[in-house]
Amino acid sequence: MDLTTLGSLQTEAVNARTGNIDRIPTIDLCRVINAEDHQVAASVTPFLPQIAEAIDAVAVRVRRGGRVVYVGAGTSGRLGILDASEIPPTFAALPSQFIGLIAGGDAAIRRAQEGAEDSVSQGEADLAALQLDAALDSVIGIAASGRTPYVLGCMAFAKRIGCLTIGVACASPSAMSRSGDVDIMLSPLPGPEVVTGSTRLKAGTATKLVLNMLSTGTMIRIGKTYGNMMVDLVASNEKLKQRSRNILRRLSERCHSMDDSELDALLTKCNRSVKLSLLVAESGLTVDECQRDLDAVGGVLAKALKHRNCTSKSKIQNSGKRQFILSIDGGATKSAAVIVDEAGNVVGRGKAGACNLTDGQNIEQAVNTLVIAAQGAMEEARITPSSVASCFKAVWIGLAGIDRNRFREILTPKLQDAFGVSGEALRLTNDVDLLAGAMIQHAEVRSAVVVIAGTGSVAMRYEWDAQQQHPGRVARSGGWGHLLGDEGGGYAIGLQALKSAMSALEERRLGLRSLPLEPLHRAVLDRLGCGVSDGKGIDLVGEILVGHQETNIKVRIASLAEVVLNLSSTDEITKRIVEEQVKQLVETTVGRLIHPGCSGFTASEQTGLLLSGSLLGHDEYRKVFLQHLEAHFAYVEHIREAAVVGAQSLTVVEVKEKHNRVT
Incomplete structure (x- = not known):
């Protein structure tokens, strides 16, 4: 059976629970439909990490003026048009940034256009007419079956020119998910429909939930709300003026006691912007100063207010001098960025979505994810100006999967452009290598074994390279992936x-x-x-x-x-599972590296042990691991934040280099 047939069977599956729905009382009919609908929200839950990744990716593009294009046919197309149409009036967004396309054109919104969805070439032509900007625009393809030719044509065109592509289907695997044209695939499976094949029901509801979350999350991320209030509002008519006054009084203590004329004067001074008016009222600063604050944090009012209200942490003026060090740990579930100052103090942290090149993420998306993480750290550190390409004198990025498929060669020039550093100032390594940076704090011990137990497991031995002033990997054990091994993961x-x-x-x-x-x-x-x-x-x-x-x-x-x-x-059952898996990790994966015959062997007494990963962060797991470990190491260190270790190790290296130059 080919994949398109499989996708068809999923959306055409017969629901055994509704076979007699035409012969039961109406109230029971309603109960059955309601019970089926209860399954829909749960079908979206497994895809929350991917939806979050999509929100972060789309938000960074929309903030820079990029467009979001929804494409679909029939019910899927109408749902896309509905979402695109509701965003501008709800969040005061530009209508030109959110576009809905449906197979058969606008006439298909009210009446089905037979055969329109079957044309791949029409999908390509409709997207080509929009003259997409690959660096900024995003395309969301919607098809309940995951195989609609019109949508597949749109996605193929968008992917070919380099746009961010997001797929929404209620079948998996599907032609869309296996096409290679989708960067982020969202495939909730709400199950067979109450009426066989009527995907406007559960599949339509699941699609609407996904689109609601995508668009609402994007608007929140670009600063259209404060808390759950829509503050990115321009008071352009009497109704909106009154709503603006209500929001100001509700959210600002200083505005609470103002009468309408005072609030109107404030709004007028702030170009009728509720968001800007709130910041001016709460901070007491000028309109221009507040506008600069908002621009510096991407228009997010909560961040601007937090920065203005935080007296213990002043703004760091970069003044064109590259005085900070950045480290990013890009892993299979998230990317964590850390900025340290010249003394090695952490001044900012940021997070973004997964960044694992071996999981099918494309290069451009990986760079965007890393930039988002860095920007988040810069915002927390309150570094101005806010360009990631002008702040850092050294950058260390550790990425899962970087050692394979020429990824390093392809990614290096793009990261040089994004972060404004090159040569020795940019270190691009495997994410595990970040952890080995902790060796610099134990100068008397020249060897270390790094053990990671998270989703998977791996162990590596490092030797300190005195000439290069960083650890060099000499042996690796495990890390074969979940299909072949990763015992203890x-x-x-x-x-x-x-x-x-x-x-x-x-x-x-x-x-x-x-x-x-x-x-x-x-x-x-x-x-x-x-x-x-x-x-x-x-x-x-x-x-x-x-x-x-x-x-x-x-x-x-x-x-x-x-x-x-x-x-x-x-x-007892769970205790036995943990014991067996940890024993395999210690005796096999770690055991190979500490065997005297292993390449690069150094006696355990002269070797440090560095532990990391979500499982080794769990007290019970770590206790069992150390109990099974018979070897005695020179030191044992549990590392919670690899990015902190990487950044601080670069700081120590720099201090040593300065000292050597002076002497």
Whole structure:
């Protein structure tokens, strides 16, 4: 069966729960539909990380004037047009920035245009007519089945010219998800429709939920709200003037006691901008000063108010001098940026979405993610001017997957342009290498083993290079990926928990088990959103695994490790899983590196041990790990923030170099 047929079967699946819906009382009919609708929101939940990534990616483009183009056919096209049409009046956004395209043109909004959705070339032509700017514009393709030719044509064109592409479908895998034309794929699976194939129902609702979250999140991120109030409002008519007065009185103590004439005078002085009026009223500064503050934080009022109200931290004037060091840890779940000053003090932190090149993320998207993380750190540090290309004298970026597929060669010139540094001032390495930067704090110990246990697991040995003044990797063990190994990692632990739960459910279905489900099994069902019952009607393979994207399956299974660890101190099944997995990690992955015959071997007594990753950050896991570790190391250090270690190690190196130049 090819993928397009599979996508069709998913959206055309027959719902066994509604087979008699035409023969039951109307009130029961309503209850059945309502019960089916309850599944829709839960189908979106597994994709929250991807939606968050999409919001961050779109927001940085919209803030710079980029357009968002929704494309679809039929119900999907109408939902896209609805979202594009509602954003400008709701958030005072420019209508020209949000565009909805539907197969068959505007006539298809009210009446279906037969055959319009079947044209790939028309999709390409409609997008070409918009003269897209690849560096700024984003395209959201919507198709319940994930295979609509018009939408596939749009996505292929957008990807070909380099736009950010986001896909929304209610089938997976689908022609869209496997096309290679989608940067971020969102595939909620709400299940078979009440009326077979009527995707305007649950699939339509799921699509609307995703689009609501995407557009609302983007508007919040670019500063259109303060709290949950729409403050990016221009008082252009009497209704909006009164709404503006109400918002000012509600949000500002100083405006609360003002009469209408005083509020109107304030609004007039601030070009009728509610956001600017609030900042002027609360800070007591001039309109120009407040406008500069808003511009410096991307128009986000909360950040501008926080900065003006924070007396313990003054603004850092960069004044054109590159005095800061930036380090970014780009991993499989998030990117964390840290800025330190010349003394090694952390002055700002920022976060952005995942940045793992081996998970299919394109180069441009990776650079955007890193820039967003750096900008977040700069905003917290209150560094002005706000260009990432003019602040840093040294940058260390550690990226998951950078050692493969010529990624380093392709990425280096783009990062040089983005951050304004080159040569030795830009260090681009594997994310694990950041952790080895901690070796500089233990100058007397020349060797270290780094062990990471997160979604996966890996161990590496480093030797300090005195000439280059940074650690050099001499041996690696493990890190094969979740399909081949990664013993002791979150996926491996989660997989064992899932297998245990599936075995228990199958035994109940076969009548071989009468005892209640174990705490672990109930916790697994709850985490996966199946609900907790006797388990007899739950098919984990059919309802949870089949149809999800591969990367999403990995993340969902790995998330079960937290369930296991939380129960491991009291539950025998979970305790056994943790013990077995940690033992494999210590004896096999770490054991190879500390074997006397291993390449680059140094005795453990002359070697440091650096631990990191979400699992090794868990007290129970770390305790079991250290109990199994028989070797005695020169020191053991648990590292929570790799980016901090990277940035501070660069600071120490710089101090040493200055000292050597003086002497």
